[in-house]
Structure formats: C-alpha cells, structure tokens
Amino acid sequence: MEKLFDWIRIYQAENALEAYLIKGLLHINSIDVRFHGEALAGALGEIPQDQTYISILVLQIKQRQAEKILLEYQTQRQSTHEWFCRHCGEKNGAGFELCWSCLMDKDEQTE
Structure with a gap:
C-alpha cells in the first residue's frame, strides 16, 4: 500500500x-x-x-x-529559448515572434 x-x-x-x-x-x-x-x-x-x-x-x-x-x-x-529561422537561418531571441532578419513569423516556422 x-x-x-x-x-x-x-x-x-x-x-x-x-x-x-x-x-x-x-x-x-x-x-x-x-x-x-x-x-x-x-x-x-x-x-x-x-x-x-x-x-x-x-x-x-x-x-x-x-x-x-x-x-x-x-x-x-x-518556449522561452532562442530559435533559428528556417527561412534564413538567423538566430532569434526568445522574445522575438518574427525573425529579426527576414521577418518570417516564428509560428510559421513549423509548417
């Protein structure tokens, strides 16, 4: 028990x-x-x-x-970790929702 x-x-x-x-x-x-x-x-x-x-x-x-x-x-x-843009390969800070370089949306990265 x-x-x-x-x-x-x-x-x-x-x-x-x-x-x-x-x-x-x-x-x-x-x-x-x-x-x-x-x-x-x-x-x-x-x-x-x-x-x-x-x-x-x-x-x-x-x-x-x-x-x-x-x-x-x-x-x-x-979810607060840095992420890499799949479109241009740039590293983005956790606070960014858009890639700072190419403006690709973070949420569109997985599609």
Whole structure:
C-alpha cells in the first residue's frame, strides 16, 4: 500500500533561484515543499555540479497535482529559448515572434 504522506522527489532544480521559483508555484497551489541538498550549493566548484542540484520534495498525496504544475512550468520554460529561422537561418531571441532578419513569423516556422 502506498504511503500517501511520505515525501517524494518530484524535481531537481539546478540552483536555489529555480528551486524557490518552483516552491512558489507549488505553494500558491496549496502544495507544501521541502528541499534536500540546498546547503550543497556553496560547495559548487569543490564537488560536481550535478551534486549541488536541489531536490524538491512533496507529499506523495500531492504528486499528481505537483507534476501537472511542473509540466506547465517546463513547457513555458522551453518556449522561452532562442530559435533559428528556417527561412534564413538567423538566430532569434526568445522574445522575438518574427525573425529579426527576414521577418518570417516564428509560428510559421513549423509548417
């Protein structure tokens, strides 16, 4: 039988800024959060970077709700990356909806 009130890891944040951002997103949705490994951030450079990541824990009973929120966060985060124009090949910043060079629409790039 599952233990609904056990703390489980749902995400590993690369740094404290990302960890607290996610904590805020979960908190406004009434999901309590615990961190594991937060103190290791100060050891960056002494230990491998991936060992300084901060594990974000939630109660197992809240896992599905938290994963849905994280999926929305990751989708939004991915959509803020730079993109390359398929028409002219130029690199465009995440904030551009049109290619700065040829004015091709970003959304028309996938067609």
